[in-house]
Amino acid sequence: MLLRVAGIVNDSIVDGPGIRMTVFVQGCKHNCKGCHNPDTHPLDGGELMDTAEIAARAFDNPLLDGLTFSGGEPFLQCEALTELAGLVRQKGLNVIAYTGFVWEELIKDAAALELIKLCSYVIDGPFILEQKSLMLKFRGSKNQRIIDVKTSLETGSAVCVEL
Numbered sequence: 001m002l003l004r005v006a007g008i009v010n011d012s013i014v015d016g017p018g019i020r021m022t023v024f025v026q027g028c029k030h031n032c033k034g035c036h037n038p039d040t041h042p043l044d045g046g047e048l049m050d051t052a053e054i055a056a057r058a059f060d061n062p063l064l065d066g067l068t069f070s071g072g073e074p075f076l077q078c079e080a081l082t083e084l085a086g087l088v089r090q091k092g093l094n095v096i097a098y099t100g101f102v103w104e105e106l107i108k109d110a111a112a113l114e115l116i117k118l119c120s121y122v123i124d125g126p127f128i129l130e131q132k133s134l135m136l137k138f139r140g141s142k143n144q145r146i147i148d149v150k151t152s153l154e155t156g157s158a159v160c161v162e163l
Contacts (some may be wrong), residue, residue, distance in 0.1 A: 018065030030100035034129035040072035066094035085118035
């Protein structure tokens with residue numbers, strides 16, 4: 001399946017715990033003021049990549065702990081990312097997804113929920129420049145939450161954690 005990608009970072013230590021492959025998807029409608037990836041906003045930019053090829057690239061790196069989906073807005077490409085997440089989870093890698101949406105709206109969408117179920121953590125909320133903080137781990141603004149997916153789905157509400 002094809003995924004529209006803005007870029008891939010092979011050995012990130014800033015997009016979640018451990019060593020991660022970060023897939024920056026192309027396309028975002030949030031247009032957050034102060035976004036650090038404005039080049040990812042156009043829906044028709046980037047390049048189309050096969051999810052199986054991205055997974056194979058991850059499998060070639062024995063040091064990886066997992067994949068991070070960032071953007072752009074990953075939840076605009078749920079179907080392709082669900083396939084990619086499924087492939088890497090089968091090989092024991094974990095998945096984290098960043099999103100400008102909030103948990104409470106995402107879980108109401110069937111396609112988003114399928115992707116969420118394959119994630120260990122979802123970091124939600126739009127970037128808000130006025131709440132920017134360089135002191136936050138794995139987040140850009142104070143409104144953004146690191147959500148433990150498994151516990152949140154079990155309890156029925158967002159359970160926030162610090163990593």
